[in-house]
Amino acid sequence: MRLSVVAAEWDEVVLSLAAAKVSAGILFTKGVLSCLNYLEAVPWSEEEEEKLRSLFIKVKFDDDTARDILARIYSQNSPDSQQRLARELVWSITTSIDANARNELKSLVKSLLCKSSVYEKDYPDLNKEDIYVVCQSCLDALVSLFEEAICSDTSGKLAKKETGKSLIERISKQVDNINWLLEILIDRQMAEEFVEMWADQEELLRVHETTSPMVRYELSRVSAMLFTAIGTRKLHCRSQARLKVIQAWFGPMLLDFGWLQRCRKGLDMRALEEAMGHALLTLPLQQQYKLFMEWFHVFSKYSTECPNLSKAFQIWWRRSFLRGSETYAIESRWVLRGGDGGKSMEMIRWLCVEAQQRCALGRICGVAVTPRTGRLGVM
Numbered sequence: 001m002r003l004s005v006v007a008a009e010w011d012e013v014v015l016s017l018a019a020a021k022v023s024a025g026i027l028f029t030k031g032v033l034s035c036l037n038y039l040e041a042v043p044w045s046e047e048e049e050e051k052l053r054s055l056f057i058k059v060k061f062d063d064d065t066a067r068d069i070l071a072r073i074y075s076q077n078s079p080d081s082q083q084r085l086a087r088e089l090v091w092s093i094t095t096s097i098d099a100n101a102r103n104e105l106k107s108l109v110k111s112l113l114c115k116s117s118v119y120e121k122d123y124p125d126l127n128k129e130d131i132y133v134v135c136q137s138c139l140d141a142l143v144s145l146f147e148e149a150i151c152s153d154t155s156g157k158l159a160k161k162e163t164g165k166s167l168i169e170r171i172s173k174q175v176d177n178i179n180w181l182l183e184i185l186i187d188r189q190m191a192e193e194f195v196e197m198w199a200d201q202e203e204l205l206r207v208h209e210t211t212s213p214m215v216r217y218e219l220s221r222v223s224a225m226l227f228t229a230i231g232t233r234k235l236h237c238r239s240q241a242r243l244k245v246i247q248a249w250f251g252p253m254l255l256d257f258g259w260l261q262r263c264r265k266g267l268d269m270r271a272l273e274e275a276m277g278h279a280l281l282t283l284p285l286q287q288q289y290k291l292f293m294e295w296f297h298v299f300s301k302y303s304t305e306c307p308n309l310s311k312a313f314q315i316w317w318r319r320s321f322l323r324g325s326e327t328y329a330i331e332s333r334w335v336l337r338g339g340d341g342g343k344s345m346e347m348i349r350w351l352c353v354e355a356q357q358r359c360a361l362g363r364i365c366g367v368a369v370t371p372r373t374g375r376l377g378v379m
Helices: 002-025 029-041 046-058 064-073 079-094 099-113 128-155 167-187 192-199 202-210 213-231 239-262 269-280 285-305 310-321 325-337 342-365
Strands: 367-369 376-378
Touching (some): 029 064, 046 064, 079 167, 128 167, 128 192, 128 213, 167 213, 192 213, 202 213, 202 239, 213 269, 239 285, 269 285, 269 310, 285 310
Antiparallel strands (some): 367 376
């Protein structure tokens, strides 16, 4: 019974729209006024709002009630006021104390500001400078909190401020804020400057070395989002910026990976591992060599506490060693000779692997391999 009453109420809006259009067509002023009074007094669905917009485009109504309806449909705010409102919303969320309210509002505002939002039509782009001002504020707060963490480590206790929140909670809040802002920047292809900003956080890198692992891993949550965005092609930035941020934060990420697994906070660890490997593969091969060897040494010691980048390591190995001129020459000679079918192909594979293993060993150990003889010599 209740559902039928609600359906009838919404049908009345549709009927009033149709009646207003007909009444205007036959110049039935009282009928038009009655319909407009009703429409002004009730809420509309989004579909009904679109029908109202269409009606007011086709038919001109001269009445105060019509102006009241138009005031509900069309905003008189300028583009600057919309950008100013977005800035105020972002500031309010990042400074909010209540965690539940903050998370709820983050979802709401992100859905409004993202380029894929159904609400975005002719609005101007979000002011990038405003977002980066908030980012810098969160980073500054994070530096202060980690300095406090170092003092707390020396005193043996984690301090609480007047808010009643522990130091770990306050650090986690700032990291959540940064990651939320980063999501918006990545969605709108504005995150390239943040890559450089994060790579230049020398103070955070310094405190990472001396802070407890149960606190410092929060920093790697930001790095995890950046590596994932780079590795999944969502974040596009210059090679120098990628190299700088990966060189700065790859080592800390290896150290913190165990804690990231234990305290995931929404992280997809398998996707992170794959994205980290892909991110490394976007660098020049010489830089990949240094980073993959760093990973290799850490993984050989800590295994499950370290990301498994085996697939990316194999790709790097193949690109570096199994596609060289020596391999090509060996393959060419055997193919030209013909050989005896399957046995020849097996021999080709064996010789290629043998030759490139010698080259790889030489590069890793700092010696040169003589191409023709395979002998080792000091580089």
